[in-house]
Amino acid sequence: MTSASFRVQVVVDLLKKHQVKNIVFSPGSRNAPLVIGFNGDDYFKTKVLVDERSAAFFALGMAQQMEEPVVICSTSGSAVLNYSPAIVEAFYQKIPLIVITADRPPEWVDHGEGQSMKQYKVYENFIAESYNLPMLDHPDALWQTGVMTNEAFHISKLLSKPVHLNFPFREPLYKTELKPSQTGKKITHFKTKKSVSKEELKNLQKNWRQHNKKMIVCGSLQKSSSLNKILIEINKDPSVCILTETTSNLYNESFISCVDRTLERINNHPKFFPEIVITIGNSIISKKLKSLLRKNKPKEHWHVEETNRAQDIFSSLSHFIPVKPEDFFKDFLDGYQYNKDSNFSKDWYLEFEKSEENHLQYLSTCKWSDLKAHNLIQNQLKDKNFNLQMGNSTSVRYIQLFKQQKDLKYNSNRGVSGIDGSSSTAVGAASVTDQLTVLITGDLSFIYDQHALWNKEVPKNLKIIVVNNQGGGIFNIISGPKTTPYSKEFFETRHEISLEKIAATFKINYQKATNEIQAAKYLNNIFVSKDAEIIELFTGNIENENVLNDYFRNIKKD
Numbered sequence: 034m035t036s037a038s039f040r041v042q043v044v045v046d047l048l049k050k051h052q053v054k055n056i057v058f059s060p061g062s063r064n065a066p067l068v069i070g071f072n073g074d075d076y077f078k079t080k081v082l083v084d085e086r087s088a089a090f091f092a093l094g095m096a097q098q099m100e101e102p103v104v105i106c107s108t109s110g111s112a113v114l115n116y117s118p119a120i121v122e123a124f125y126q127k128i129p130l131i132v133i134t135a136d137r138p139p140e141w142v143d144h145g146e147g148q149s150m151k152q153y154k155v156y157e158n159f160i161a162e163s164y165n166l167p168m169l170d171h172p173d174a175l176w177q178t179g180v181m182t183n184e185a186f187h188i189s190k191l192l193s194k195p196v197h198l199n200f201p202f203r204e205p206l207y208k209t210e211l212k213p214s215q216t217g218k219k220i221t222h223f224k225t226k227k228s229v230s231k232e233e234l235k236n237l238q239k240n241w242r243q244h245n246k247k248m249i250v251c252g253s254l255q256k257s258s259s260l261n262k263i264l265i266e267i268n269k270d271p272s273v274c275i276l277t278e279t280t281s282n283l284y285n286e287s288f289i290s291c292v293d294r295t296l297e298r299i300n301n302h303p304k305f306f307p308e309i310v311i312t313i314g315n316s317i318i319s320k321k322l323k324s325l326l327r328k329n330k331p332k333e334h335w336h337v338e339e340t341n342r343a344q345d346i347f348s349s350l351s352h353f354i355p356v357k358p359e360d361f362f363k364d365f366l367d368g369y370q371y372n373k374d375s376n377f378s379k380d381w382y383l384e385f386e387k388s389e390e391n392h393l394q395y396l397s398t399c400k401w402s403d404l405k406a407h408n409l410i411q412n413q414l415k416d417k418n419f420n421l422q423m424g425n426s427t428s429v430r431y432i433q434l435f436k437q438q439k440d441l442k443y444n445s446n447r448g449v450s451g452i453d454g455s456s457s458t459a460v461g462a463a464s465v466t467d468q469l470t471v472l473i474t475g476d477l478s479f480i481y482d483q484h485a486l487w488n489k490e491v492p493k494n495l496k497i498i499v500v501n502n503q504g505g506g507i508f509n510i511i512s513g514p515k516t517t518p519y520s521k522e523f524f525e526t527r528h529e530i531s532l533e534k535i536a537a538t539f540k541i542n543y544q545k546a547t548n549e550i551q552a553a554k555y556l557n558n559i560f561v562s563k564d565a566e567i568i569e570l571f572t573g574n575i576e577n578e579n580v581l582n583d584y585f586r587n588i589k590k591d
């Protein structure tokens with residue numbers, strides 16, 4: 034028996050005791066003891082995906098849906114670095130991942146040994162904690178392995194963050210003993226509930242009451258019916274306007290769910306500027322909102338989030354309340370007084386309603402384009418309880434122009450907004466739910482992350498919709514790229530890559546629509562199909578930016 038056996042047994046035993054079930058491996062020799070160890074116990078659900086970048090995003094999608102830690106496990110060397118994009122995303126999106134990287138014995142690192150490099154703390158800037166597990170066979174080393182595994186689990190679970198266990202192994206690698214002669218001692222770590230004191234709460238309530246124009250801005254959050262209910266109550270206060278991006282997963286008819294198009298009408302009119310803002314949730318998508326509030330700073334800005342460091346997204350932060358929003362607002366509602374003299378909420382809502390009217394009117398005659406394609410997609414999603422995965426770039430932004438749909442669950446990799454893992458995340462998300470999972474993405478993003486489909490079991494509940502404008506359409510929309518001579522080649526990067534061939538390579542059903550009638554028909558088909566499907570909505574050369582500019586001009590009309 035090798036010393037690796039004992040240490041692997043401790044880790045396997047403890048992760049089982051903490052009910053961590055899902056392990057996503059990528060192949061290699063150095064992690065063979067872990068492959069043998071985890072697969073030797075039927076409790077674990079294991080899977081192998083070759084491309085570590087994609088495997089890590091796949092695990093991220095699983096963890097995002099289950100709200101539980103998922104393990105990724107790789108061999109040593111550059112494999113470890115290929116996990117990085119998903120780890121950064123997990124760090125900022127707050128997704129629990131347990132990253133186990135096999136390593137060479139420490140004395141062989143930096144001596145020309147194959148697949149060896151400095152691995153300890155390799156993710157240092159974007160990991161909640163890094164551990165170098167010991168190489169020894171001594172009982173103290175096994176005890177230390179256990180302590181580190183317990184701690185890694187707790188940090189990942191309680192902070193909802195990625196953690197890194199670097200695990201060195203000496204050869205032989207394939208002789209791991211499965212019989213558990215070693216177990217680990219489970220340490221139970223209690224979750225505490227934070228709250229502000231009664232006195233502080235009273236001061237905050239008093240402070241809040243003094244303002245006539247209050248705003249709550251909701252960034253990305255997991256669906257929470259309790260938070261939703263509380264915010265509906267607070268929104269009964271006529272002085273409170275609640276802005277929800279789709280990623281907040283908060284829904285009510287009285288919330289302003291289309292921020293960009295409402296702001297287009299508001300157009301810097303001071304009557305709409307809030308005096309006080311509360312932010313909850315992660316990253317805010319709307320650039321218009323960020324620039325409005327950075328320019329016209331509220332007198333106060335409170336950020337409510339159970340974390341150590343507040344985001345100061347509008348560079349106006351005055352209060353940081355490190356409490357879970359549900360818990361904070363529940364206490365805040367106690368003895369809440371409405372400000373009946375304010376019209377703030379109504380003023381905003383009227384503009385939102387008017388923007389909705391203009392939006393519907395414009396789309397009824399809108400020509401075939403990215404905007405129209407998104408319109409058709411949203412029509413098909415009405416009254417569905419699907420899980421939506423929104424690709425970055427224009428996909429997630431177009432979707433914000435459509436009223437939030439109550440029963441959809443909205444996810445997007447907005448932690449660092451990469452285009453490198455949306456498809457893999459969607460495949461991982463689909464693999465742990467029976468819900469239909471719909472990925473809406475751009476062509477470059479889809480081509481980039483095509484290894485998402487390099488998977489023996491692409492889930493049948495996965496439906497991928499690619500809006501193909503043959504390049505990075507975003508670079509035609511944002512101001513800047515087009516003012517250079519490099520726009521088409523260096524920003525938009527136009528291409529003629531066949532999505533059909535990608536679909537064929539991975540043997541996934543595929544259809545292509547090049548006009549509105551085909552698109553409506555095929556979209557309808559994919560939701561009834563019992564297989565994984567890719568549908569390409571080809572908009573090609575159409576000047577999508579002109580359509581979008583025209584749309585916004587129409588939104589402004591009275």
Ligand SMILES: Cc1ncc(C[n+]2csc(CCOP(=O)(O)OP(=O)(O)O)c2C)c(N)n1
Pocket residue numbers: 425426427428450451452453474475476477478479502504505506507508
């Ligand atoms: C990993 C990564 N590389 C580069 C970027 C910069 N980037 C942002 S959007 C974009 C183009 C995306 O094109 P596509 O997926 O076709 O979407 P569209 O803009 O057409 O909606 C690029 C390259 C990024 N966000 N992430």
